[in-house]
Amino acid sequence: MFRLILFLSLFPIAISLVARWWFGMRILARDGNRPCRCDLTRWLPSLDDAAIIHRAEESAAEFGRQLRLKALAEWQEREPKAAASRENTRRFGLAVPPLSGVVAVFAVLVYKIPVVGAIAILLGATALSAALGLLTLPPELSAIARMARKVREDRNFPNSEEAAAVIRCAVAHAWDLALPPILRCLHR
Numbered sequence: 001m002f003r004l005i006l007f008l009s010l011f012p013i014a015i016s017l018v019a020r021w022w023f024g025m026r027i028l029a030r031d032g033n034r035p036c037r038c039d040l041t042r043w044l045p046s047l048d049d050a051a052i053i054h055r056a057e058e059s060a061a062e063f064g065r066q067l068r069l070k071a072l073a074e075w076q077e078r079e080p081k082a083a084a085s086r087e088n089t090r091r092f093g094l095a096v097p098p099l100s101g102v103v104a105v106f107a108v109l110v111y112k113i114p115v116v117g118a119i120a121i122l123l124g125a126t127a128l129s130a131a132l133g134l135l136t137l138p139p140e141l142s143a144i145a146r147m148a149r150k151v152r153e154d155r156n157f158p159n160s161e162e163a164a165a166v167i168r169c170a171v172a173h174a175w176d177l178a179l180p181p182i183l184r185c186l187h188r
Helices: 002-031 060-078 080-109 115-135 137-154 160-176 181-186
Strands: 035-037 057-059
Touching (some): 002 160, 060 080, 115 137, 115 181
């Protein structure tokens, strides 16, 4: 039974790691260091942005991170239930894999399950949280697309190539953060 769980858990983990690399890390590596310039009169920081000084020149990855945060703040106002559901999925991915690992280790220590069972439980919980993270990603990507449309219409970036790089980096950040932290640590 544990071997079957172990085997079935490897597919969602592998798919999520490949998707994260292809849609997230690869884009950030290619476009993330590109210097971009914005119009600070139009590019207002999001409400939860803690930076005191905002610069007109940043990397595309930093502007992409800010664009994603703005999109999430607007999404929270527009559709609070959907945004809360996405945040709950993110918290699930944060808490469940480590807690299941702790439970599995204690079960091994008291001789209730074999070591293969503990590994299967940890990978099963990680696979479940990775699958849920990927399945709840499309509404976040839609929110980023709405905000990207506003950025293009408002011409926050005078250069359209820089705006495109910022938007690609915002989407890449969403793909990067879709996985549970335990998988992000393995795949840096």
